[in-house]
Amino acid sequence: MAGKRSKHEFRANTLPALLTVGPVTLVMVLLIAVPLIYVAVMSFCSIDEFYNVTFDFTLENYVRLANTDYLKIYAQSLIIAFLTTIICILIGYPFSYIIARTKSRKKRILYMLVIIPFWTNSLIRIYGWRTFLGSSGLLNALLIKLKIVSEPIEFLYKQGTTILGMVYCLIPFMILPLYTAIEKLDGSLLEASSDLGAKPVNTFIEVILPLTSGGIFSGSLMVFIPCLGYFFVSDILGGGNSDVIGNLIERQFQSGNNWPLGAALSIILIIVTLILVKIYQKLGGDMDSLGV
Amino acid sequence: MKKKIISVVSAGALLCSMLTGCGSSAGGSGDNGELNVFVWTEYVSESAIEAFEKESGIKVNMSTYSSNEDLLAKLKSESKGAYDVILPSDYAVEYLIAQGNLEELDKDRLTNLVNIDETYLNEAYDPGNVYTVPYEGGVACIAVNTSKVDKEITSYADLFDPSLEGQIVVLDDYRAVIGMTERSMGLSMNETDPATLAEVEEKLLSLKNNIKLYDSDSPKSALISGDCSVGMVWSAEVALSMEENPDIKIVYPSDGAYVFLDNWAIPKGAKNYDNAMEFINFMLSAEAAQMNISDFPYLCPNTAALELMGEEYVNNEAKNVPAEVIESGEFVSYLDTDTLAIYDDMWTKLKQ
Numbered sequence: 001m002a003g004k005r006s007k008h009e010f011r012a013n014t015l016p017a018l019l020t021v022g023p024v025t026l027v028m029v030l031l032i033a034v035p036l037i038y039v040a041v042m043s044f045c046s047i048d049e050f051y052n053v054t055f056d057f058t059l060e061n062y063v064r065l066a067n068t069d070y071l072k073i074y075a076q077s078l079i080i081a082f083l084t085t086i087i088c089i090l091i092g093y094p095f096s097y098i099i100a101r102t103k104s105r106k107k108r109i110l111y112m113l114v115i116i117p118f119w120t121n122s123l124i125r126i127y128g129w130r131t132f133l134g135s136s137g138l139l140n141a142l143l144i145k146l147k148i149v150s151e152p153i154e155f156l157y158k159q160g161t162t163i164l165g166m167v168y169c170l171i172p173f174m175i176l177p178l179y180t181a182i183e184k185l186d187g188s189l190l191e192a193s194s195d196l197g198a199k200p201v202n203t204f205i206e207v208i209l210p211l212t213s214g215g216i217f218s219g220s221l222m223v224f225i226p227c228l229g230y231f232f233v234s235d236i237l238g239g240g241n242s243d244v245i246g247n248l249i250e251r252q253f254q255s256g257n258n259w260p261l262g263a264a265l266s267i268i269l270i271i272v273t274l275i276l277v278k279i280y281q282k283l284g285g286d287m288d289s290l291g292v
Numbered sequence: 293m294k295k296k297i298i299s300v301v302s303a304g305a306l307l308c309s310m311l312t313g314c315g316s317s318a319g320g321s322g323d324n325g326e327l328n329v330f331v332w333t334e335y336v337s338e339s340a341i342e343a344f345e346k347e348s349g350i351k352v353n354m355s356t357y358s359s360n361e362d363l364l365a366k367l368k369s370e371s372k373g374a375y376d377v378i379l380p381s382d383y384a385v386e387y388l389i390a391q392g393n394l395e396e397l398d399k400d401r402l403t404n405l406v407n408i409d410e411t412y413l414n415e416a417y418d419p420g421n422v423y424t425v426p427y428e429g430g431v432a433c434i435a436v437n438t439s440k441v442d443k444e445i446t447s448y449a450d451l452f453d454p455s456l457e458g459q460i461v462v463l464d465d466y467r468a469v470i471g472m473t474e475r476s477m478g479l480s481m482n483e484t485d486p487a488t489l490a491e492v493e494e495k496l497l498s499l500k501n502n503i504k505l506y507d508s509d510s511p512k513s514a515l516i517s518g519d520c521s522v523g524m525v526w527s528a529e530v531a532l533s534m535e536e537n538p539d540i541k542i543v544y545p546s547d548g549a550y551v552f553l554d555n556w557a558i559p560k561g562a563k564n565y566d567n568a569m570e571f572i573n574f575m576l577s578a579e580a581a582q583m584n585i586s587d588f589p590y591l592c593p594n595t596a597a598l599e600l601m602g603e604e605y606v607n608n609e610a611k612n613v614p615a616e617v618i619e620s621g622e623f624v625s626y627l628d629t630d631t632l633a634i635y636d637d638m639w640t641k642l643k644q
Contacts, residue, residue: 049629050391052368069637072644136517154458156519157505240464240506243643255466256636257361 036270043263051257061264070248074268077244080159080234081227084166088174088223089216091167096178096215100185111179118172126165126236130156133237157239165237166227173226174219181215182208217285225273245269323349327567330366330375332554333358335428335590336575340583344574350567358509360384367393372561376568381552382623385424386417388557390626394423395558401569404576411615412553412593417623425572428590429553431613431621432468434543435530440521447546449476451524452495456502461520464506466639467624468550470496472524475547481622484631493638500642515540528590531610542610544617551621553593585611591618 046056064070099110117125132138135152143149155161185208193203231246240247245265252262281287329341333356341352357363360381367375367388380388388394399405405425412426436445443455451460451472462469471481473496483489504520505511511525512533523530530542556572558565574580581597589611592598598606606612627635 047629050387051364051629064633067637069640069644073640076644134517135519152518154519235464235506239504240643241503247643248640255359255361257364258633258636 039263039266042260043267045260045263047258047260053259058260061261064261065264065268073243073248074245076242077228080163080166080242080244081224083163084170084227085174085220085223087163087167088171089220092171092174092178092219093216096175096182099175100179100182114172114175122169123232123236126169126233129161129165129168130236133161156237157241159238159242162234162238162242162244165233166230169230169233170223170226173222177218177222178212178215181212185211214284214286217280217283221276221280221285225276228269228272245272325564325567326351326353327377327564327571328375329354329377329571330363331356331377331379335379335554335588337583337587339587340575340580343580343583344571347574348567348570350570352571364388367559373563375559376562376564377571378557378559379427379554380424380557381554382415382417383626385555385557387626388559389418389423393560395560395562395565396422397425397558397572398569402573402576404573404578407576407578407581407594407596409593409595409615411618415553415623417625418555424555424557425576426593427554427556427575428584428588428592429551429613429618430527430590431544431552431617432463432472432524432550433527433530433617434545435515435523435525435533436541436543437515437518437521437537437539438541439539440518445522445543447476448472448524449547451502451522452476452499454501456522458502458504459521460499460502461505461507461511461514461523461525462503463511463525464508466635469499469524469642470635470638471550471622471624472545473499475545475550475622478547481550482625482627484627486634489631489634489638493641496638496642503642506643512536526590527610527613528588531589531608534610544609544614549617549621551618551623553591553623 042053043061044057044059045053046058046060048054095114099107099114102110133155134140135154135156139155140149140152144152189207189211190203193207194200198206228244229246229249231244231250234240234242234244234247245268249262249265249269252258252265256262327350329336329352331354335356336354341354344350345352357366360383363378363380364384364387367378385394399421402425408426412429413421415426418424434445434448434451441456441459443450443453445451462472467481470492474481474483474492477492477495479488479492483492505514507514510529511520511523512529514520515523515525515530515533516536518537527542530540534540534542556575558568558572562568575584576594578594578596578600581592581594582600585592585594585597585601585605589605589608591613598612
């Protein structure tokens, strides 16, 4: 009797729970928890004379990262990410506003203009920029043809080029949440504001901006964080002159062959990310609008 | 009914091709077993592999890597016996031998070893060629676009000249760039003394303003397009860029070049040792070596192949690197982890 009952309970409660939550939990554990723990453990490991990872506990990897040279690259990385985010807001906001406020078919076309490049491999698009901006590239050829300049301008391999590439790659992440926020904006509030005598500037600053700030925050977070890790952009467009944290990590796992140090760098990046997400939540950000 | 038979047959054929693995190529593949080859990308000619398959009836499964560190990491992480033939560079050979990770070669079966120029045998990383035989090699040399640079450049030391500000493409490889700095100061590329390395660091950082681009994958593109007018890159890259842009000239540094030599080897525990020996011997043949250098014009130690290539190739000093360049050059060697940490920190400083 008792056996039958527990069988019944298994069918009624445990089984559905296992079937619905089980796979998700399994995926989360295997693809997120296990790798994270692996990286965290590795960051405290040592290496032997042949660069094999050995499980001797050490803090040396973290001590090495406190070095001023690494700190400078962190700072550089944060500056690049900050500038990228600001530029993304400045370009993305008006653009999202226009899409959200456009009616009819044009809206879909504008929306697709953001989405379609986003589907193309970003590495290929970044190589495209390199060809376009090169000293024998299309842009320089055009400028010379129009007699605006006599010698090709050196666009490539500067910090500015890295930021350009980052903005280009990441701007959809800014536009999409902004679009959602502006779309939700209640038109009657804007009418009320103008009826009460506010100038368009005041309406924007006091009504529109506060109501869409959620979109700005989530967009900023989704631009800022990948920016710290997009090493290929700084490699290809920055020519290796403007490293971000991602470059440091990549180097330790490849040519540096020092996996524990690379793991420690990854942990630092994860901590920076967590701090930013915490700030986002403190500012009243909604985790759902990040798409997580 | 007929349709059904066709579909069954084709399904069977599909299954067979899946079981034998895709990518099987021409020739009586598979009759005499198979061979797992793990080599540098863009380095071993497809036609040479096909010729081997045809002649031996052995099926070759080729996979590639793009740095020695990649190779070493894969050997570490894959199960033993995953690869039968590998192609490590000098210092990686030294490392693999030190760890006991290579099988000895059966010299009696290397009948084509006579084709190899003795200059390239018996190197310090494998005295007596017990574990390895040379394949191709090259030099980290200097490329100069003579239409843009007036200054005469003859050595690594000249690259530090302030007039070259923002003009140089260098390999994105810390041992190569730091090694070049050491050679320019008259030091070895494998210095370990911390005090000396502090001086090297100072010199290295003075190069920072001259470097426009770090690129190991295809530094020739920046040279050909004119984005960079000077380069410190692999010799074959210069050879190929010279074909596209006749203003580019190759300079072998007078202060002694960074030299590398890649070698055939068999990792410990290889499952197809006999096939691997047959493959290596085939690659040492004049015909196979000729196919390889036709596609990838690196330094070729195979004298028999050079004879087949004819005058034009032999006289092209970018492709056929002069022997004295190799003799006056230096190999990178495997350094202890503490020293490499200093090298790595220097590199981080340079790139910030």
